[in-house]
Amino acid sequence: MISVVIPAKDEAGNIGPLMDEICQSLQGLTEFEILVVDDGSSDGTAQEVIDTANKNGCLAKAIVHRHSTGQSTAVCTGVRHASGKYIVTLDADGQNDPADIPAMLKLTERITAEHFCIAGYRKNRKDTAWKRFQSRFANKVRDAMLHDGVPDTGCGLKLFPRETFLRLPYFNHMHRYIPALVRRLGGEVFISVVNHRDRGVGVSKYTAWNRMWVGIVDILGVMWLIRRAKIAEIERVDSNQS
Numbered sequence: 001m002i003s004v005v006i007p008a009k010d011e012a013g014n015i016g017p018l019m020d021e022i023c024q025s026l027q028g029l030t031e032f033e034i035l036v037v038d039d040g041s042s043d044g045t046a047q048e049v050i051d052t053a054n055k056n057g058c059l060a061k062a063i064v065h066r067h068s069t070g071q072s073t074a075v076c077t078g079v080r081h082a083s084g085k086y087i088v089t090l091d092a093d094g095q096n097d098p099a100d101i102p103a104m105l106k107l108t109e110r111i112t113a114e115h116f117c118i119a120g121y122r123k124n125r126k127d128t129a130w131k132r133f134q135s136r137f138a139n140k141v142r143d144a145m146l147h148d149g150v151p152d153t154g155c156g157l158k159l160f161p162r163e164t165f166l167r168l169p170y171f172n173h174m175h176r177y178i179p180a181l182v183r184r185l186g187g188e189v190f191i192s193v194v195n196h197r198d199r200g201v202g203v204s205k206y207t208a209w210n211r212m213w214v215g216i217v218d219i220l221g222v223m224w225l226i227r228r229a230k231i232a233e234i235e236r237v238d239s240n241q242s
Protein backbone atom coordinates (compact mmCIF):
# COMPACT_ATOMS: atom_id res chain seq x y z
CA MET A 1 0.00 0.00 0.00
CA ILE A 2 1.03 3.59 -0.57
CA SER A 3 -0.18 6.55 1.45
CA VAL A 4 -0.81 9.83 -0.34
CA VAL A 5 -0.30 12.62 2.19
CA ILE A 6 -1.66 16.08 1.36
CA PRO A 7 -1.23 19.06 3.70
CA ALA A 8 -4.10 21.50 3.10
CA LYS A 9 -5.26 24.83 4.44
CA ASP A 10 -8.41 26.40 2.99
CA GLU A 11 -8.30 24.30 -0.18
CA ALA A 12 -12.02 23.59 -0.64
CA GLY A 13 -12.65 23.55 -4.38
CA ASN A 14 -9.16 22.20 -5.05
CA ILE A 15 -8.97 19.15 -2.81
CA GLY A 16 -11.98 17.34 -4.30
CA PRO A 17 -10.82 17.45 -7.94
CA LEU A 18 -7.29 16.53 -6.81
CA MET A 19 -8.60 13.44 -5.00
CA ASP A 20 -10.62 12.50 -8.08
CA GLU A 21 -7.40 12.54 -10.13
CA ILE A 22 -5.48 10.54 -7.51
CA CYS A 23 -8.14 7.83 -7.60
CA GLN A 24 -8.12 7.78 -11.41
CA SER A 25 -4.32 7.44 -11.45
CA LEU A 26 -3.98 4.73 -8.79
CA GLN A 27 -7.13 2.60 -8.85
CA GLY A 28 -6.23 -0.79 -10.30
CA LEU A 29 -2.51 -0.03 -10.04
CA THR A 30 -1.85 -0.40 -6.32
CA GLU A 31 -3.56 -0.32 -2.95
CA PHE A 32 -3.61 3.23 -1.64
CA GLU A 33 -5.04 5.57 0.93
CA ILE A 34 -5.36 9.34 0.89
CA LEU A 35 -4.63 11.32 4.04
CA VAL A 36 -5.48 15.01 3.93
CA VAL A 37 -4.22 16.98 6.90
CA ASP A 38 -6.52 19.97 7.28
CA ASP A 39 -4.19 22.51 8.87
CA GLY A 40 -6.73 24.75 10.60
CA SER A 41 -8.96 25.45 7.59
CA SER A 42 -12.14 27.50 7.88
CA ASP A 43 -13.74 26.63 4.54
CA GLY A 44 -14.95 23.04 4.71
CA THR A 45 -11.85 21.36 3.32
CA ALA A 46 -12.25 18.32 5.60
CA GLN A 47 -15.87 17.71 4.61
CA GLU A 48 -14.94 17.89 0.93
CA VAL A 49 -12.35 15.16 1.58
CA ILE A 50 -14.92 12.78 3.05
CA ASP A 51 -17.56 13.57 0.41
CA THR A 52 -15.07 12.96 -2.40
CA ALA A 53 -13.81 9.72 -0.86
CA ASN A 54 -17.37 8.41 -0.54
CA LYS A 55 -18.10 9.35 -4.17
CA ASN A 56 -15.00 7.51 -5.43
CA GLY A 57 -15.18 4.59 -3.03
CA CYS A 58 -11.56 5.11 -1.95
CA LEU A 59 -9.95 4.91 1.47
CA ALA A 60 -9.33 8.39 2.86
CA LYS A 61 -8.91 10.27 6.12
CA ALA A 62 -9.31 13.94 6.95
CA ILE A 63 -7.05 14.72 9.91
CA VAL A 64 -7.93 18.15 11.28
CA HIS A 65 -5.50 20.37 13.18
CA ARG A 66 -7.29 22.63 15.65
CA HIS A 67 -4.91 25.46 14.74
CA SER A 68 -2.63 26.00 11.74
CA THR A 69 0.89 24.70 12.38
CA GLY A 70 2.46 24.91 8.93
CA GLN A 71 3.13 22.55 6.05
CA SER A 72 5.98 20.54 7.61
CA THR A 73 3.99 19.74 10.73
CA ALA A 74 0.99 18.79 8.60
CA VAL A 75 3.15 16.41 6.55
CA CYS A 76 4.51 14.86 9.76
CA THR A 77 0.98 14.35 11.08
CA GLY A 78 -0.02 12.65 7.85
CA VAL A 79 2.99 10.33 7.76
CA ARG A 80 2.48 9.29 11.38
CA HIS A 81 -1.12 8.34 10.64
CA ALA A 82 -0.23 6.56 7.40
CA SER A 83 -0.33 2.79 6.86
CA GLY A 84 1.59 2.52 3.60
CA LYS A 85 5.16 1.37 3.04
CA TYR A 86 5.69 4.36 0.75
CA ILE A 87 4.57 7.94 1.22
CA VAL A 88 3.68 10.23 -1.68
CA THR A 89 3.28 13.92 -0.86
CA LEU A 90 1.46 16.46 -3.01
CA ASP A 91 0.44 20.07 -2.61
CA ALA A 92 -3.31 20.54 -2.18
CA ASP A 93 -3.70 23.36 -4.71
CA GLY A 94 -3.81 21.04 -7.73
CA GLN A 95 -0.56 22.26 -9.30
CA ASN A 96 1.02 18.81 -8.83
CA ASP A 97 -0.33 16.23 -11.28
CA PRO A 98 -1.31 12.84 -9.77
CA ALA A 99 -0.77 11.29 -13.21
CA ASP A 100 2.97 11.51 -12.44
CA ILE A 101 2.71 9.15 -9.44
CA PRO A 102 2.71 5.84 -11.41
CA ALA A 103 6.08 6.67 -13.01
CA MET A 104 7.54 7.41 -9.57
CA LEU A 105 6.20 4.09 -8.27
CA LYS A 106 7.75 2.31 -11.26
CA LEU A 107 11.10 3.85 -10.36
CA THR A 108 11.01 2.24 -6.90
CA GLU A 109 11.34 -1.17 -8.56
CA ARG A 110 14.93 -0.33 -9.52
CA ILE A 111 15.95 1.17 -6.18
CA THR A 112 17.86 -1.08 -3.79
CA ALA A 113 18.77 1.53 -1.15
CA GLU A 114 17.05 1.25 2.23
CA HIS A 115 16.55 4.99 2.42
CA PHE A 116 15.72 7.11 -0.61
CA CYS A 117 13.65 9.98 -1.93
CA ILE A 118 12.22 10.45 -5.41
CA ALA A 119 11.89 14.20 -5.88
CA GLY A 120 9.67 15.77 -8.51
CA TYR A 121 11.24 18.29 -10.87
CA ARG A 122 8.88 20.87 -12.39
CA LYS A 123 10.96 21.38 -15.52
CA ASN A 124 8.32 23.52 -17.23
CA ARG A 125 6.77 25.58 -14.45
CA LYS A 126 3.46 27.41 -14.88
CA ASP A 127 4.57 30.47 -12.93
CA THR A 128 5.45 34.05 -13.74
CA ALA A 129 8.95 34.81 -15.02
CA TRP A 130 9.71 36.63 -11.77
CA LYS A 131 8.65 33.66 -9.64
CA ARG A 132 10.67 31.25 -11.80
CA PHE A 133 13.73 33.49 -11.41
CA GLN A 134 13.33 33.54 -7.63
CA SER A 135 12.98 29.77 -7.55
CA ARG A 136 16.06 29.18 -9.74
CA PHE A 137 18.13 31.53 -7.59
CA ALA A 138 16.96 29.91 -4.34
CA ASN A 139 17.62 26.41 -5.69
CA LYS A 140 21.15 27.33 -6.80
CA VAL A 141 21.96 28.81 -3.37
CA ARG A 142 20.55 25.78 -1.57
CA ASP A 143 22.36 23.26 -3.77
CA ALA A 144 25.65 25.15 -3.44
CA MET A 145 25.39 24.99 0.33
CA LEU A 146 23.81 21.56 0.85
CA HIS A 147 24.92 19.65 -2.29
CA ASP A 148 21.66 17.73 -2.37
CA GLY A 149 21.66 17.51 -6.19
CA VAL A 150 17.98 18.46 -6.48
CA PRO A 151 17.02 21.07 -9.09
CA ASP A 152 13.60 21.83 -7.57
CA THR A 153 13.31 21.18 -3.85
CA GLY A 154 10.13 23.27 -3.68
CA CYS A 155 8.15 20.71 -5.67
CA GLY A 156 5.60 19.14 -3.33
CA LEU A 157 5.46 15.86 -5.26
CA LYS A 158 7.85 13.42 -3.60
CA LEU A 159 7.96 9.71 -2.81
CA PHE A 160 9.91 8.07 0.01
CA PRO A 161 9.62 5.12 2.42
CA ARG A 162 7.61 5.89 5.53
CA GLU A 163 10.36 4.47 7.74
CA THR A 164 12.90 6.79 6.11
CA PHE A 165 10.82 9.86 6.90
CA LEU A 166 10.33 8.79 10.52
CA ARG A 167 14.12 8.78 10.96
CA LEU A 168 14.53 12.36 9.75
CA PRO A 169 14.94 15.23 12.25
CA TYR A 170 11.80 17.31 12.53
CA PHE A 171 11.79 21.12 12.41
CA ASN A 172 9.54 23.72 10.86
CA HIS A 173 10.02 23.96 7.06
CA MET A 174 11.85 20.61 7.01
CA HIS A 175 9.63 19.41 4.13
CA ARG A 176 11.75 21.56 1.77
CA TYR A 177 14.94 19.73 2.78
CA ILE A 178 13.80 16.10 2.67
CA PRO A 179 16.33 15.15 -0.08
CA ALA A 180 19.25 16.65 1.86
CA LEU A 181 18.09 14.98 5.07
CA VAL A 182 17.74 11.63 3.28
CA ARG A 183 21.33 11.97 2.03
CA ARG A 184 22.33 12.67 5.62
CA LEU A 185 21.06 9.15 6.46
CA GLY A 186 23.26 7.72 3.73
CA GLY A 187 20.26 7.40 1.43
CA GLU A 188 19.92 8.10 -2.29
CA VAL A 189 17.99 10.80 -4.11
CA PHE A 190 16.39 10.34 -7.53
CA ILE A 191 14.80 12.94 -9.80
CA SER A 192 11.55 12.49 -11.70
CA VAL A 193 10.43 15.13 -14.20
CA VAL A 194 6.80 15.99 -13.45
CA ASN A 195 4.03 18.13 -14.84
CA HIS A 196 3.16 21.51 -13.34
CA ARG A 197 -0.23 23.17 -13.64
CA ASP A 198 -2.01 26.37 -12.74
CA ARG A 199 -3.65 26.53 -9.32
CA GLY A 200 -7.33 25.65 -9.41
CA VAL A 201 -8.94 28.19 -7.06
CA GLY A 202 -7.63 30.50 -4.35
CA VAL A 203 -4.21 32.10 -4.04
CA SER A 204 -0.80 30.93 -2.87
CA LYS A 205 -0.02 31.39 0.81
CA TYR A 206 3.70 31.91 0.14
CA THR A 207 5.65 34.90 -1.12
CA ALA A 208 9.33 35.43 -1.89
CA TRP A 209 9.63 37.64 1.18
CA ASN A 210 8.19 35.17 3.69
CA ARG A 211 10.42 32.40 2.31
CA MET A 212 13.73 34.23 1.97
CA TRP A 213 14.78 34.88 5.54
CA VAL A 214 13.56 31.62 7.03
CA GLY A 215 15.22 29.83 4.11
CA ILE A 216 18.64 31.20 5.01
CA VAL A 217 18.26 30.17 8.64
CA ASP A 218 16.93 26.73 7.64
CA ILE A 219 19.84 26.04 5.25
CA LEU A 220 22.35 26.91 7.96
CA GLY A 221 20.51 24.58 10.33
CA VAL A 222 20.50 21.71 7.83
CA MET A 223 24.22 22.25 7.20
CA TRP A 224 24.78 21.93 10.97
CA LEU A 225 22.81 18.67 11.04
CA ILE A 226 24.66 17.22 8.04
CA ARG A 227 28.11 18.01 9.44
CA ARG A 228 27.31 16.31 12.72
CA ALA A 229 25.74 13.19 11.26
CA LYS A 230 27.43 9.84 11.86
CA ILE A 231 26.54 6.77 9.81
CA ALA A 232 27.32 3.45 11.47
CA GLU A 233 28.34 0.60 9.16
CA ILE A 234 27.53 -2.71 10.84
CA GLU A 235 30.32 -5.21 10.19
CA ARG A 236 28.59 -8.05 12.01
CA VAL A 237 26.37 -8.86 14.97
CA ASP A 238 27.63 -11.57 17.32
CA SER A 239 25.16 -13.39 19.56
CA ASN A 240 25.22 -16.30 21.96
CA GLN A 241 21.73 -17.31 20.85
CA SER A 242 21.47 -20.21 18.42
